[in-house]
Amino acid sequence: MSERSSMAACNSFATRQASRYITRLYDRHLSAAQVTNTQFGILVLLWETPGMTMSELALAMVMERTSLVRAIKPMERDGWLKTERAAQESRKLVLSLTESGHNKVQAALPLWQKAQQEFEAQVGPEKAAQWRHDFLELTRNT
Template identity: 45%
Template sequence: MNEIDIGSACNCFAMRQAARFVTQIYERHFAPLGVTATQYSIMVALSRRRDLLMSELADALVMDRTTLLRALKPLQRDDIVSIARAEHDARAYSLNLTRDGLRLFKQATKAWQAAQTEFEDKFGQSRARALRQELFSLTTVD
């Protein structure tokens, strides 16, 4: 059996290294607004649908609830996201962007566009599109 160079053969290592590189680009653009890439992802999901359940948000973002709660705390503290008991289930919580949250989301979307452009300028638009499709196929259930 040939010895494998784990550093160059490991899918997880390569994906996590690339994820850190890409995250650094986006977070540099979000930093002036005090938003992280994870928090922006949360705002995107909440901008698409009102009264999103915490469990639905965790599933949509492929995050465990503990990590999601950690990211939500500053958004709730800063009145960007409201968290309330769900109407149909007292054990569930529904999430919404507040008025301030919608305003911040619009500002952050401009920062996101700048980060998106920077990444695509470095990587290429068509390669970026193909990469997104492949990556989403990993987490999309048919």
Template identity: 35%
Template sequence: MAAAGCFCLASRQAARKITRLYDSYMQESGIRITQFTILSQLMLRGEMPIGRLAGILGMERTTLTRNLAVLEQQKWISIKAGDDPRARMISITRQGRNVVRRSFPFWSKAQAHLSRLLGADGQAALKLLDARNLG
């Protein structure tokens, strides 16, 4: 069967395994890799609307909104109305910045571990897929 070698299935399985690997390293920091990714992007890029953040992260808006609710409860982000009342602006708080700084060493260890597992060719393939903007 041709579907046995489905790249979509293989990539989704790989993504889940990679997430679990990062989460195992991040566990001691007290946050999940998805939370770290959202917070670190806000820290790097500054305040932005939910739609733009969803695009950067490659997430559906509804999934991102659920994740943001947890971060807001923790007071790691702030959500406010934008110039257009329909747009909601997301920014990282001081507490959120502290969480990123505290969690960075755990992320860094996970990153190094995955880098070793992928090797140069695997890293290049991931970057190539990102550069081709498949969707």
């Protein structure tokens, strides 16, 4: 197999491998707060932007709605967030954090900061910032 056709030349393979590695790093830190990296992302987005609809949250997370529903169900069951019908359009669900959800974010933030520090110690703060910028730009343009 030539270098051109090998997995070492595959952008998808490399980014998925990196994604799994980074997710494990963050999950390891966040596990002390009994929250996953995905759950933390959802909680923080709702903390920063209360009242997001399912569609808005799915777009922000770059997730299929069905995957988002599966991720949200345990958090709703555990009392971290609640869903309500939108006042103007009853077909839309609006999500917000409960007090327990706010507490979960507060407990997880210092752990997330440690994960950030560990990652940046491995790749360097400048490279981490550049990657963040590039990846966010890529997903914003889709």
